[in-house]
Amino acid sequence: MKSSRRKFIRMAGFAALGWSICPSLAGAAVEAGPKLYFKGEEQLSATQWAMAVDTKKLTRQVMNKCIEACHTLHNVPEIDSNQNIKWLWIEPFRNLFYDQSHPNLTDMANKPFLALCNHCENPPCVRVCPTKATFKRPDGIVLMDFHRCIGCRFCMAGCPYGSRSFNFFDPRRYLEQLDPEYPTRTKGVVEKCEFCAHRLDKGQMPACVEASEGALLFGDLSDSSSDVRRALRERYSLVRKPKLGTGPNVYYLI
Amino acid sequence: MYHANKIIPGLVIFGLLMTFPFWFNIGSAAYSTPELVLPEDHEFCVESVEYMRAEHMSMLNEWRDAYVRDGYGEYQSMLTGQMYPMSLTKTCMNCHNNKEEFCDRCHASVSVDPYCWDCHIEPQGVE
Ligand code: SF4
Numbered sequence: 001m002k003s004s005r006r007k008f009i010r011m012a013g014f015a016a017l018g019w020s021i022c023p024s025l026a027g028a029a030v031e032a033g034p035k036l037y038f039k040g041e042e043q044l045s046a047t048q049w050a051m052a053v054d055t056k057k058l059t060r061q062v063m064n065k066c067i068e069a070c071h072t073l074h075n076v077p078e079i080d081s082n083q084n085i086k087w088l089w090i091e092p093f094r095n096l097f098y099d100q101s102h103p104n105l106t107d108m109a110n111k112p113f114l115a116l117c118n119h120c121e122n123p124p125c126v127r128v129c130p131t132k133a134t135f136k137r138p139d140g141i142v143l144m145d146f147h148r149c150i151g152c153r154f155c156m157a158g159c160p161y162g163s164r165s166f167n168f169f170d171p172r173r174y175l176e177q178l179d180p181e182y183p184t185r186t187k188g189v190v191e192k193c194e195f196c197a198h199r200l201d202k203g204q205m206p207a208c209v210e211a212s213e214g215a216l217l218f219g220d221l222s223d224s225s226s227d228v229r230r231a232l233r234e235r236y237s238l239v240r241k242p243k244l245g246t247g248p249n250v251y252y253l254i
Numbered sequence: 255m256y257h258a259n260k261i262i263p264g265l266v267i268f269g270l271l272m273t274f275p276f277w278f279n280i281g282s283a284a285y286s287t288p289e290l291v292l293p294e295d296h297e298f299c300v301e302s303v304e305y306m307r308a309e310h311m312s313m314l315n316e317w318r319d320a321y322v323r324d325g326y327g328e329y330q331s332m333l334t335g336q337m338y339p340m341s342l343t344k345t346c347m348n349c350h351n352n353k354e355e356f357c358d359r360c361h362a363s364v365s366v367d368p369y370c371w372d373c374h375i376e377p378q379g380v381e
């Protein structure tokens with residue numbers, strides 16, 4: 001009686017071991033199978049994507065065209081309150097560069113510029129996101145996986161540039177036309193500019209860059225012959241809040 | 255038996271409660287697979303019908319991570335070797351362009367309520 005109970009427990013132990021091993025073996029077998037996912041051939045690659053904003057070419061009209069291109073492509077609603085959603089927006093110089101401006105910069109201080117997510121080198125929004133909904137791609141783009149956002153808004157507190165917007169409502173209530181190519185978000189999800197990652201993956205430039213009539217330049221920062229690097233060589237430029245150490249990748253050519 | 259007058263009614267009540275779902279449903283119609291409207295101009299999906307029927311939900315989950323997080327845009331079919339863009343709207347809904355007659359019929363009959371369409375825009379269907 002005694003020994004058979006011991007035997008039973010021993011066998012049960014082996015069985016439990018077997019159950020715990022099998023799934024991992026099955027997993028290994030799947031991994032060894034054929035590769036099913038591929039990257040498209042036209043996909044543009046970079047070590048660090050960056051944007052240069054040529055402030056001399058920024059007219060109201062150009063800026064509105066850029067915003068319109070971005071917001072219609074990504075189904076970004078226009079809500080007439082402080083709960084508006086913005087991926088690309090207009091902000092006066094003194095707000096963007098308050099630490100680099102002074103009262104006597106009279107003509108400059110009120111000049112409107114474009115603002116967007118800086119796709120920081122060292123992004124605080126990624127560091128504070130508890131679900132990894134915000135993450136940094138190998139090409140430097142700080143991307144959001146809207147599926148994983150739980151709406152905790154830590155990223156909004158973490159971002160020192162106010163680049164993120166929260167959906168207080170179902171955005172479809174405010175969208176007259178939907179672009180079926182891009183999903184909308186839902187209530188309770190944070191969103192921001194994604195450097196048009198999904199356009200780059202198809203070999204296209206960001207929508208705002210295409211609409212900007214040359215006022216926005218886009219390219220690989222590690223490639224010394226790229227548009228952005230050439231512009232940075234030739235012109236004086238600023239980035240927002242450099243002292244914070246986030247390493248913004250949107251440059252303003254002054 | 256001690257307390258037979260309590261134990262036996264207790265067992266009877268227990269038995270009735272446990273089998274409640276069975277006799278409650280006596281006479282109601284058996285589950286039948288809903289009638290789906292399939293795309294006319296395609297013979298197969300990205301994988302075989304049996305595979306899609308059983309696995310489409312986990313496949314879509316894997317596609318979404320592969321596409322959004324790892325930047326993979328193309329899926330090679332195990333069935334035909336053909337390449338497909340990994341996209342709910344552009345690939346799946348391009349053929350199954352009537353959500354009500356395809357997705358909803360099954361989902362409604364098995365009482366699942368996927369929230370894909372809260373964000374992804376459903377095709378307008380065949381007019
Ligand atoms: S600008 Fe803000 S949202 Fe964009 S990467 Fe930097 S910290 Fe994150």
Ligand code: SF4
Nearest residue numbers: 070193195196206208
């Ligand atoms: S890069 Fe794309 S997402 Fe970002 S502001 Fe420009 S158009 Fe909008």
